Amino acid sequence: MAKHHISTTINGEPVEFLCNTEQTMLDVLRDELHLTGTKEGCATGDCGACSITVDGRLVCSCLMLGVEAEGHSVETIEGMADGDQLHPLQQKFLEYAALQCGICTPGFLVASRALLERNPNPTEEEARYWLAGNLCRCTGYDKIIRAVLDTAADMRGAS
Amino acid sequence: MYAPSFAAPTTVAEAVQLLANASGVAKVLAGGTDLLVQLRSGILKPDLIVDTKRIPELRTITSEGGGYRIGASVSGAEAGEHATLSRDWPGIVEAVELIGSTQIQGRASFVGNLCNASPAADSVPALIAAGATVVIAGPNGEREVPVEEVPTGPGSTSLAKGEMVVAVKLPPKPARTGDAYLRFIPRTEMDIAVVGAGVCVTLDEGGTCTAAKVSLGAVAPTVLVVPDAAAALIGSKLDDAALAALDAAARAACKPIDDKRGTIEYRTKVAGVLARRAAATAFKRAGA
Numbered sequence: 001m002a003k004h005h006i007s008t009t010i011n012g013e014p015v016e017f018l019c020n021t022e023q024t025m026l027d028v029l030r031d032e033l034h035l036t037g038t039k040e041g042c043a044t045g046d047c048g049a050c051s052i053t054v055d056g057r058l059v060c061s062c063l064m065l066g067v068e069a070e071g072h073s074v075e076t077i078e079g080m081a082d083g084d085q086l087h088p089l090q091q092k093f094l095e096y097a098a099l100q101c102g103i104c105t106p107g108f109l110v111a112s113r114a115l116l117e118r119n120p121n122p123t124e125e126e127a128r129y130w131l132a133g134n135l136c137r138c139t140g141y142d143k144i145i146r147a148v149l150d151t152a153a154d155m156r157g158a159s
Numbered sequence: 160m161y162a163p164s165f166a167a168p169t170t171v172a173e174a175v176q177l178l179a180n181a182s183g184v185a186k187v188l189a190g191g192t193d194l195l196v197q198l199r200s201g202i203l204k205p206d207l208i209v210d211t212k213r214i215p216e217l218r219t220i221t222s223e224g225g226g227y228r229i230g231a232s233v234s235g236a237e238a239g240e241h242a243t244l245s246r247d248w249p250g251i252v253e254a255v256e257l258i259g260s261t262q263i264q265g266r267a268s269f270v271g272n273l274c275n276a277s278p279a280a281d282s283v284p285a286l287i288a289a290g291a292t293v294v295i296a297g298p299n300g301e302r303e304v305p306v307e308e309v310p311t312g313p314g315s316t317s318l319a320k321g322e323m324v325v326a327v328k329l330p331p332k333p334a335r336t337g338d339a340y341l342r343f344i345p346r347t348e349m350d351i352a353v354v355g356a357g358v359c360v361t362l363d364e365g366g367t368c369t370a371a372k373v374s375l376g377a378v379a380p381t382v383l384v385v386p387d388a389a390a391a392l393i394g395s396k397l398d399d400a401a402l403a404a405l406d407a408a409a410r411a412a413c414k415p416i417d418d419k420r421g422t423i424e425y426r427t428k429v430a431g432v433l434a435r436r437a438a439a440t441a442f443k444r445a446g447a
Contacts, residue, residue, distance in 0.1 A: 004165065021165040021208060022198060044196045046349070048262055057236065059265040063195045065188070067165050068210060111261065132348040133260020 008069040010035070011079025019066035026050045028066035029076060037077035037106050041135065048134030051107040052076050058114040060133075077106035080113065089113055089151045096147040100138030108134050112148045120156055124149060167210040171217075171296045171325055174209055179298045179321025181207045187323050188212075189232040190266030192259065193275040209323075217325060220244060225331030228294075231270035231324050235282075236261075238269070248329055249444060250338030250357060250437075254285035257342060260349055270324045276310040276381075277351075283310070283382045284357030284374035285340035290330050297322035307374070310381045333370075335362040337444025339437040342376070343429050345420075352377045353421040356409070356433035358441040360392060366447045368392045373405070373438075377420075378413040378430050385412040388434055397442045405438055406431035 003018040010033070017032050026043075029035045029052070041049030043062045050061040053075040080087045089112050092098070099105045108131065115122060115130045122130065127148050128141070136144060168174040178185050183206030188194055197203040211217050217230040220241050227244060235255040238244055245252035258267050258281050272280045273293070286306045293309060295302050298321045309316050309324070318324070338359040344350035355376030360368050373388035387408035395401030415426040 021163045022161065024195065024199075043199055045192055045259065045263055048260060051262055054265075057234075057265040058262050060262045062199075063190075063192050063263075063266060065165070065191065065195070065208070065210075067167070068188075068191075068212070070167070114261075129348065130261050133262045 004067045004070075006067060006070045008071065009073040011075055012073075017066070021065065021067060023066045024062050025052070025064040025066050025069055025074070026061040028069070029061060032066075035076055035078050039103050039106055041103065041107075046133075046135070047104070047107075048111060048131075049104050049107040051110040051134065053110065053114055056114075056117070058111055075110070077110055080109060087113065088155055089116070089148065092147040092151040092154070093144070096143045096150070098139060098143040098147040099136075104134060104136045104138075108136065108144055112144075112151070115148070116152055116155065120152060120159075122149070122152060161204055163205050164207045165210065166207065167213045169213050169215070171214055171323075174211055174214060174323060175296050175298060175321055177207065177209050178323060183207070185209060187274070189217075189268045189271045190234060190263075191271075192263050192267040193271060193277075211323070223328070227329040229269055229327045229329070231326055232268055235264040235267050235269075239264070247332050248289055248338055250340045250359065250441070251282065251285045251289055251291075251329070254340035254342075254355075254357065255282040257281045257340075269327050273306060273309055273327075274316055274318070274324060276312070276314050276316050278310075278313055278379060278381055279352040279355065279377035280310075280382065281340070281342055281352055281355055281376065284355050284376040285338065286327060286329075286357075287374035287382060287384055288340070288357035288359040288372045289338050290359070290372060292328045292330075293324045294326045294328060295322050296325045301325075303328070307382065307384050312380050333361050335364070335446050336360065336370075337441040337446070339440035339444065341433045341437045341440070343433060351420065354378055354415075354426050354429045354433055355382075356430065356437045358392075358434065358437040360438065360441045360445050362442070362445045362447055366396050368395055368397070368401075368442070373409065373434060375409060375412060375430050375434070378415040378426050380414075383412055385409060385434075387411065392438060397438060397447065402435050402438070406435050409434035 041047035186205040342355040371389040371392040391404035
């Protein structure tokens with residue numbers, strides 16, 4: 001059948017794309033729109049590497065069809081920094097070396113930002129539960145959690 | 160090349176018509192957290208996918224006659240954020256929130272969990288224990304059935320062609336009623352139930368149980384209702400004898416399989432333990 005013509009908003013910009021029914025949002029982001037910051041890990045919703053937000057809600061883009069984006073607002077890792085100005089979470093991940101190979105990092109950053117938007121003062125336990133759907137095979141999580149909690153403290157101090 | 164059709168109707172009538180008139184396999188897409196995995200793996204090759212998230216009444220939780228009507232596309236996260244649902248039915252909300260990660264919670268729905276028809280579906284024992292029903296729309300209009308009548312086996316349901324679940328209905332909660340759901344997994348997050356147990360009890364003013372419903376997940380081809388386990392609770396104040404009878408009834412109802420998550424013996428033993436613990440929480444919530 002003919003491709004679907006989808007009008008959506010990605011990182012604040014109006015975007016139109018064509019896709020087949022069976023293409024996931026992850027496929028569309030990477031293969032059609034060349035926004036390759038969003039990573040494919042497991043493609044079954046277990047690893048969180050493909051995390052994006054849709055209307056502010058954290059989801060796995062591998063478990064969403066591209067056609068579902070019609071009329072919605074999608075945020076990806078590409079929208080996180082403001083030009084050359086890194087988001088505080090990105091800066092803190094660098095300072096803490098909260099990454100090694102980096103494949104999981106965009107997903108962790110998007111998920112962590114969604115956490116801090118809802119809960120500016122998470123406990124370690126809350127942060128660990130919130131990020132339980134993001135897998136990292138390198139860091140052992142500790143640096144990631146410390147980076148998130150420290151960013152939260154900085155952002156509370158700044159506001 | 161495989162190329163399914165896609166539709167995103169805005170009314171139930173339109174969705175039912177699409178499902179009823181579909182040639183080949185038609186699947187309903189709510190959160191997609193099971194459907195997309197099945198598509199990706201090739202287990203399922205639907206000819207038509209019907210996205211129900213643009214039907215407004217399927218997207219909302221409404222209070223109805225003292226109870227609730229939860230639209231079929233409401234996500235677990237939305238259920239958890241609802242102002243009063245988790246106060247009134249904490250077991251149900253805890254159960255749906257156990258499904259997957261934050262990301263999964265952003266999309267996964269009660270009704271998807273039910274219609275995927277896994278015996279290990281976490282929200283289903285909790286819904287059954289609470290006496291929840293579902294509203295099913297189809298070519299011949301609407302019908303309402305208890306939740307336990309929907310799954311008929313792993314991956315299969317009693318829904319006829321053209322039918323779809325449009326809402327879960329929770330009854331008005333009687334006074335001194337409490338519900339609870341517990342599941343066992345070998346870690347603290349992100350796994351599928353080895354056993355799940357949902358219990359709902361109503362007590363009289365003296366704290367004696369006057370009504371109960373017990374449901375077990377992951378110990379049979381479908382989520383079980385266990386009347387003998389409920390009978391063990393009714394008339395008791397959850398003393399040791401009632402707990403022992405509940406444990407025995409729960410174990411007796413189990414018809415589990417051996418798999419990587421647990422052996423038959425292990426699942427059976429854990430079912431009794433979880434039923435006891437869930438009953439203790441339900442009694443406490445009921446005001447005992």
